[in-house]
Amino acid sequence: MEIKGIIFDYGGTLDSRGVHWSEVLWNGYQQAGVPIDKETFRNAYVEGERALARERIILPQDNFLTLLRKKVELEISFLPEQPDDSTRLSWIDSIATYCDNAARSCINEAKPILEKLYERYPMMLVSNFYGNIDEVLRDYGIRHLFKGIIESAVVGVRKPNPTLFRLGVDALELRPDEVIVVGDSLNKDIQPSEALGCHVLWLKGKGWTEKEDLLTHPNTITRISQVLDYIEA
Numbered sequence: 001m002e003i004k005g006i007i008f009d010y011g012g013t014l015d016s017r018g019v020h021w022s023e024v025l026w027n028g029y030q031q032a033g034v035p036i037d038k039e040t041f042r043n044a045y046v047e048g049e050r051a052l053a054r055e056r057i058i059l060p061q062d063n064f065l066t067l068l069r070k071k072v073e074l075e076i077s078f079l080p081e082q083p084d085d086s087t088r089l090s091w092i093d094s095i096a097t098y099c100d101n102a103a104r105s106c107i108n109e110a111k112p113i114l115e116k117l118y119e120r121y122p123m124m125l126v127s128n129f130y131g132n133i134d135e136v137l138r139d140y141g142i143r144h145l146f147k148g149i150i151e152s153a154v155v156g157v158r159k160p161n162p163t164l165f166r167l168g169v170d171a172l173e174l175r176p177d178e179v180i181v182v183g184d185s186l187n188k189d190i191q192p193s194e195a196l197g198c199h200v201l202w203l204k205g206k207g208w209t210e211k212e213d214l215l216t217h218p219n220t221i222t223r224i225s226q227v228l229d230y231i232e233a
Contacts, residue, residue, distance in 0.1 A: 003199065003231050005172040006117060007165060008146075009183035010127040010137075014110050015064075015103040018184045018205030018222065024102055025072075025095065032094035036079060048075040058130035063139040064103055067132060068096035107140045110224045117227065118145045124168040126181075128152040128159050128188070147171065159185070162192035169196065182227055186215055201230055 008014060016024050022045050029041055036044075051074050052058060058067050072095045076088060083091065117123060125146045127133055131153035137143035150167045152158040169179050176197035183189025183203065190200045202217045203224065221230065 002178060003121065003180050004178040005169075005174045005180075006121050006123045006227075007126050007168045007172070007179055007181045007193070007198070008114075008123060009181075009185070009189050010125055010133060011129060012184035012205075013182060013189075013203050014114075014142075014224070015106050016184075016205070017106055017109075017224070018203040020184075020206060020208045022208060023206050024099055025075075027102075028072075028095035028098040029091075031098050032091050034076075034091055034095075040079065041075075044075040044078040047078040052130060056131075058132055060132050061135055062130075062132045064136045065096055065100040067130065067136070068099050069093075072096050072099075104140065107142060111142055113224050113228060114142060114145045117231075122147045122172055124148055124150065124171050126150045126159075126164050126168040159188035160192045162196050165193050165196055165198065169198065180231065182224075186212065186217060190217060190219075201227060 012018065012021055022042065025045065026038060026041055029036070048071060052071065057070055057074070062070070069092055072092050076091060123146050125133065127149070129151050131151065133149055133151050134143065137146070148171050150164050150171065152164065155164065155167065157163045165181060169176050172179060180199040180201060181189060181193035182201045184205060186202055190202045193200050200219055202220045204220050204222060207213050221227065
């Protein structure tokens with residue numbers, strides 16, 4: 001195996017240690033004391049994602065904390081029982097701050113690994129995101145580590161369509177078999193990348209469903225630092 005370039009997913013991979021972002025948000029809701037059960041939260045989460053897909057709510061200049069405030073405000077609007085304005089603002093601030101701090105901690109943990117990889121390999125980011133991933137990466141201090149970004153909201157194609165990864169491979173000016181893809185989703189990252197002929201590493205954490213948690217893959221890691229171990233083996 002001769003790796004000449006790396007493609008990273010972003011959300012769930014670099015910013016949450018492989019844990020699905022619904023779980024991070026749920027922890028934020030619990031810390032904020034929002035009186036709902038997990039099923040109610042998950043329904044609001046899904047409705048919020050649909051609304052973000054329909055409307056241009058997230059702007060290119062929004063950093064992740066701004067994104068989170070907008071996202072949480074949307075989710076709360078879908079709860080069956082609405083809080084008063086003061087409580088709503090308190091929840092939004094608490095949840096968004098908790099999640100931004102969680103993401104920043106993960107990025108700070110991943111950054112030294114990314115810097116080491118950057119010294120040896122060109123890297124691309126391929127992500128289903130909201131059109132502001134460039135600003136998010138700049139705010140977290142890691143944008144310079146990536147040759148470029150392929151973002152679903154910009155190119156108009158979403159994973160698991162392998163076109164996103166094909167665009168990433170082409171931007172690296174390499175063959176698929178010279179590229180390794182690191183992502184947290186078996187369905188959205190690993191399988192479409194393998195279909196192109198790329199090498200893969202599945203960063204596996206808590207997924208969206210119990211069924212997903214039971215799935216396995218021979219190239220599975222649980223920490224971003226293991227990317228270095230795998231490539232150098």
